[in-house]
Amino acid sequence: MELVIGRVAKSHGIRGEIVVDVRTDSPELRFADGAVLTGRRPREKSTSTYTVAASRNHSGRLLVRLQGVADRTAADELRGVLFVIDxxxxxxxxxPDEFYDHELEGLAVRMSDGAEIGVVAEVLHPPGGELLSVKTPEGREILIPFVKAIVPVVDVPGGYIEVDPPDGLLDPE
Known part of the structure; x- marks a missing residue:
């Protein structure tokens, strides 16, 4: 199974730098000068290999220059590329309270009384904090904030997550 460690958000400047939305706890290692990255477009299986020529932080974002990407046009073509690892x-x-996305995806989600809610389809990382995207048996998507107060139990070996949602969180809109 592959894990996403970053996504190309956009180009930066005219010399081929890209802005990477980081999805790893170790960007200084994963995007170090000389690191070889595997990239693929969303919903595609084929991959390409890229070598980091340089990386730096700029205004809270990671800027990366890749070998062979010398101008803005080439950098723009990489928009949306996901950098992945095995x-x-x-x-x-x-x-015990830290999980990788791939460990949570596919887990059953239920209430503390055992009532089934659905399955974790994806872990989202918006600026405000992690959200669990849960697909219900009816096909609805419910976004559940991944915080201890709402998600008190995560049992990866057991294959489930227990939630204690505030009133209205699980109600259809």
Missing amino acids: SADVEPSDD
């Missing part, structure tokens, strides 16, 4: 290359976390 999940087998990731060490498990020692923190």
